[in-house]
Amino acid sequence: MNWFVNIFVAPFTEFSFMRHALGAILSLALGCGPVGTFLVLRRMSLSGDALSHAVLPGAAVGFLMYGLSLTAMSLGGFLAGLGVVVLAGAVSRLTPVKEEASLAALYIISLALGVLLVSIKGTSIDLMHVLFGTILAVDDPAILLVAGVATVTLLTLAVLYRPLVTECFDPGFLRAVSKSGSVVHLVFMALVALNLVGGFQALGTLMSVGMLILPAVAARFWAVQVWSQSLVATLIALASGYFGLLMSYYWELPSGPTIVLTAGLFYLSSLCLGPHQGFLSRLVPKKHLQN
Amino acid sequence: MRWVIMIALFMFLLPGPAEAGQPLNVVASFSILGDMVKNVGGDRVKLTTLVGPDSDTHAYEPTPTDARVLAAADVVIINGLGFEGWIDRMVKTAGYKGKIIIASHGVKTHVMIDEDHGGKRITDPHAWQNLANGRIYVTNIEQALSQADPAGAGVFKANAEAYLKKIAEMETWVKAEFAKIPPARRKIITSHDAFGYFGLAYGVTIMAPTGFSTASEASAQNVGKLIRQIKQEKIKALFVENMTDPRLIERIAKDAGAKPGGTLYSDALSRPDAPGSTYLGMFHNNVTKMTSAMAIP
Numbered sequence: 001m002n003w004f005v006n007i008f009v010a011p012f013t014e015f016s017f018m019r020h021a022l023g024a025i026l027s028l029a030l031g032c033g034p035v036g037t038f039l040v041l042r043r044m045s046l047s048g049d050a051l052s053h054a055v056l057p058g059a060a061v062g063f064l065m066y067g068l069s070l071t072a073m074s075l076g077g078f079l080a081g082l083g084v085v086v087l088a089g090a091v092s093r094l095t096p097v098k099e100e101a102s103l104a105a106l107y108i109i110s111l112a113l114g115v116l117l118v119s120i121k122g123t124s125i126d127l128m129h130v131l132f133g134t135i136l137a138v139d140d141p142a143i144l145l146v147a148g149v150a151t152v153t154l155l156t157l158a159v160l161y162r163p164l165v166t167e168c169f170d171p172g173f174l175r176a177v178s179k180s181g182s183v184v185h186l187v188f189m190a191l192v193a194l195n196l197v198g199g200f201q202a203l204g205t206l207m208s209v210g211m212l213i214l215p216a217v218a219a220r221f222w223a224v225q226v227w228s229q230s231l232v233a234t235l236i237a238l239a240s241g242y243f244g245l246l247m248s249y250y251w252e253l254p255s256g257p258t259i260v261l262t263a264g265l266f267y268l269s270s271l272c273l274g275p276h277q278g279f280l281s282r283l284v285p286k287k288h289l290q291n
Numbered sequence: 292m293r294w295v296i297m298i299a300l301f302m303f304l305l306p307g308p309a310e311a312g313q314p315l316n317v318v319a320s321f322s323i324l325g326d327m328v329k330n331v332g333g334d335r336v337k338l339t340t341l342v343g344p345d346s347d348t349h350a351y352e353p354t355p356t357d358a359r360v361l362a363a364a365d366v367v368i369i370n371g372l373g374f375e376g377w378i379d380r381m382v383k384t385a386g387y388k389g390k391i392i393i394a395s396h397g398v399k400t401h402v403m404i405d406e407d408h409g410g411k412r413i414t415d416p417h418a419w420q421n422l423a424n425g426r427i428y429v430t431n432i433e434q435a436l437s438q439a440d441p442a443g444a445g446v447f448k449a450n451a452e453a454y455l456k457k458i459a460e461m462e463t464w465v466k467a468e469f470a471k472i473p474p475a476r477r478k479i480i481t482s483h484d485a486f487g488y489f490g491l492a493y494g495v496t497i498m499a500p501t502g503f504s505t506a507s508e509a510s511a512q513n514v515g516k517l518i519r520q521i522k523q524e525k526i527k528a529l530f531v532e533n534m535t536d537p538r539l540i541e542r543i544a545k546d547a548g549a550k551p552g553g554t555l556y557s558d559a560l561s562r563p564d565a566p567g568s569t570y571l572g573m574f575h576n577n578v579t580k581m582t583s584a585m586a587i588p
Contacts, residue, residue, distance in 0.1 A: 015515050017542050119352070136514050137538035139545075249511040258510075 011249045017136055018245065024138045024202040025241030025259065027146040028211055031153035031195045033234025036216030037226065038157075039192060041168045045213050047100065050107040051189075052196050052209045054084035056114030059200065064117060070141050074197050081193030084110055089186060135202050135245075135255045142201045149198035153191050160184055165226050203256045210260035211237055218267040221274020236266045315440045318361055320369040320378060321348045322560040323419055324394055324428070326570045328368060330454040331432050335443045339364075344562045348374060353381045361385040366439045368392045368432060372400060374416035392435040394428040395419075403487050417557065420489035422462040425570065426455055461571050468582050469493050476585045479528040480521060480549075485557035495581070498526075514543060521547035528584035530555045552584035 012018045039048050058080025062072035084106045091106075092099035157164070163184045167174045175181040192212070199208020219232035244259030272279045314337040319325040325340035332338065339360045342348045361367065362385045369375050371393035382391065395418045403415035418424045433451035437444035469477060478496040479486075490497040498520065521529070521543070529540060529549045544551045555577045556567035566576040 011511075011515065015518060016546050017514060017518070018511065020542070021511070134539050136511060137542045139538065139542060245511060249515060252510045252512040255511050 008246070011246065017138075018249065020138045020140075020143060021135045021202075021245055021255065022242065023143050024135060024146050025211075025245065026238055027143065027150045028195075028199055028202055028208070029215070029234055029237030029241055031150035031198065032208075032211045033215060033219075033237050034157050034230035035153060035188075035191055035195050036212040036214075036237075037219060037230040037233050038164060038168065038188065039212065040216045040220065041226065041229075044100075045217070047103055047189075048192055048196070048212050049209050050103050051081050051084065051193055052200075053111040053114075054107040055081045055193065055196055055200065057110050057117055058083075058114075059197075060114045060117040064120075070145060070201065074145060074201065077197045077200060078193055080110060081196060082190055085186065085189040085193060089182070089189070093182070134204075135259070138202060145201055146198045149194050153195060156187065156191055160187060164188060168226070203259065207256045207260050210263055211240070214260070214263035214267050215240065218263070218270035218274075221270040221276050221278045224276060236263065236270075240266060315436065315443070316360075316363055316365045317436070318364040318367045320367075320375045321558070322346075323558075323570055323573070324368055324370060324432075326560060327394070327425075327429055327432055327454075328436075330570075331429060331447055331451045332436055333446065333450050335440060335446060336436065342559065344560045344568065346559055348558055349376075351375075351377060353377060353384075357381070358385040361387050365389065366392060366435055368394055368435060370416060370419070371395045372398075372414050372416035372418060390435075392431065394431050395424070396431055397427050398424045401487060401491065415487045417485040418488050419570070420486055420557065421492040422458055422465065422574065423492065424488060425458050429455055429458065457571060461574055465493060465574060465578050468578050469495065472582055472585045476527075478524060478526045479530060479552075479581055479584070480517070480526055480543075481530040481555060481557075486555075489577075514539075518543060518547045521549055527587045528552050528581055530580070530584075550584070550587070553580045555580060 012022060036048070039045055055077040058076035058078065059073045060076070061080075062069065062074070062076030066072035084103065088099050088102040088106055091097055091102040163174060163178070163180060167181060167184055171181065174184070195212060196208050199211055202208070203211065215233040215236035216229070218236050219229045222232045223229045240263035241259055244262040245255060247253055247262065248255040248258045270278065275281050314335055315332065316339075317328055317332060317336045318339050318341065319328050320340075321342040322340055322344045325338060328336060328338050341353070341357050341361075342351045358381065361381065364387060367382070367387060367389065369378050369391060372395050378391070395416075398418045400414050400418065402412050419428060429451055433447050436447045440447075474494065477494055478498065480498045486495070486497045489495065498517070520526075527549050529544045529547075530552050541551055543549075554561075554565075554567075556573040557577075560569065560573060561567035567573040
């Protein structure tokens with residue numbers, strides 16, 4: 001039993017930076033699991049990626065004005081993400097252009113703006129740190145931010161659960177019976193932006209998309225219902241964070257990519273082994289067909 | 292007929308050689324060289340520094356303006372030793388035909404392990420971190436300027452001599468400051484491994500959490516090892532540099548019970564309002580911060 005503790009617990013008892021990293025990644029997983037599941041169900045997986053880039057100019061403005069300030073960069077990032085979501089929604093409502101297309105157009109403008117802003121200051125190295133955050137450098141305020149994001153996400157989802165599920169299933173129906181359809185959609189996209197901002201504190205903008213999408217796509221092979229898929233996604237995200245950190249600790253690998261690749265590994269094995277339409281389950285004949 | 296006029300016009304616009312009375316157009320690759328050129332050249336030189344204060348020369352991206360300035364230069368001064376990896380390509384694109392002066396020419400180099408490229412052994416480019424090398428830089432710059440502008444040779448020589456004296460005074464002061472600290476305590480940890488020459492020259496052990504480049508991401512194992520090391524060796528001097536992510540160092544300091552000792556300047560000078568805005572100011576800032584952190588019981 002002693003060896004077990006030595007391998008799986010000791011790094012976290014010895015170093016507080018490991019505990020901080022674990023705390024941040026676990027909080028992140030709580031919010032990203034369900035939000036990612038809804039994103040995947042609504043066939044908007046790539047919108048998450050687009051939004052993660054849209055966050056950049058806001059974070060850059062926050063950085064330029066207040067330096068490496070957590071509050072300024074997070075708030076700036078969130079506002080920029082929200083702006084792109086609202087604009088894309090408005091464009092899709094007022095013109096025949098689909099929301100996906102306007103989002104793609106707006107995020108690339110937003111990204112270019114961010115790169116421009118950071119370059120004006122002339123410190124390109126800091127851009128790298130915005131894009132690839134440092135989970136090993138998480139401090140108390142950053143954990144509070146990520147935990148706060150998870151809390152807000154879970155509470156909001158609890159309130160919006162029914163309309164959201166309805167909208168995933170039949171957006172036309174929700175729009176027909178209630179006027180709240182577009183509001184629900186906007187609030188949900190705001191949640192996505194919020195989780196990306198939380199993730200960018202821990203893993204960096206590009207990496208946090210991995211935590212949002214990979215566990216959710218993997219969960220699809222293990223569970224059918226929305227609630228159970230969210231639960232499995234959260235568990236996979238938790239496990240990726242924990243084992244990713246351990247691997248980074250024992251095998252001298254950079255932490256952010258290791259965590260995301262662990263989630264990727266979960267996805268690939270779910271793809272093969274998952275009981276719901278995984279590769280292997282397709283090879284085994286189903287019972288009710290034999291009759 | 293019109294194109295002949297056009298060509299004639301373009302010929303007229305092309306930069307000619309420096310004429311007497313006009314300041315010499317000098318391009319220095321980064322801020323520390325720029326400061327040295329300013330000290331030696333004085334008013335006879337119109338200086339442009341490609342990589343400005345607080346910016347990373349390793350990660351520099353040339354702009355079209357830079358290329359235009361380079362094309363019009365009379366003298367281009369770089370550090371060499373592989374520090375400006377981008378300079379060859381840039382000189383070719385800009386069409387600069389003159390000589391490139393390597394300021395570090397004649398410096399006794401030492402080898403460092405390049406963590407970013409599979410632990411290859413490469414020449415450490417940060418030679419200016421030893422004031423004795425700084426004097427070689429200044430002499431090289433003076434010779435280059437005198438060659439390009441023989442009329443100003445006397446002025447350059449006088450400026451360089453005055454500046455070399457200041458550097459020598461700073462060197463005496465630095466050595467005296469470190470002599471006050473017991474040798475076992477002369478250890479610092481910094482986020483950017485640019486103090487190889489500094490450590491060798493003044494007997495300071497330099498340790499770094501990530502390799503010498505600012506581009507690589509740390510692993511949990513490296514950070515863990517470093518915290519153990521700080522605790523074991525009882526190091527108190529922990530430094531954040533002017534361009535890497537300060538949050539990582541703060542995290543490590545908190546874990547190991549040490550204190551971040553402030554900002555050291557290594558690859559780039561600070562903006563004019565901070566203490567590291569000149570080559571000598573940089574040494575004064577760095578040595579004061581290092582010795583006061585080492586003196587903490």
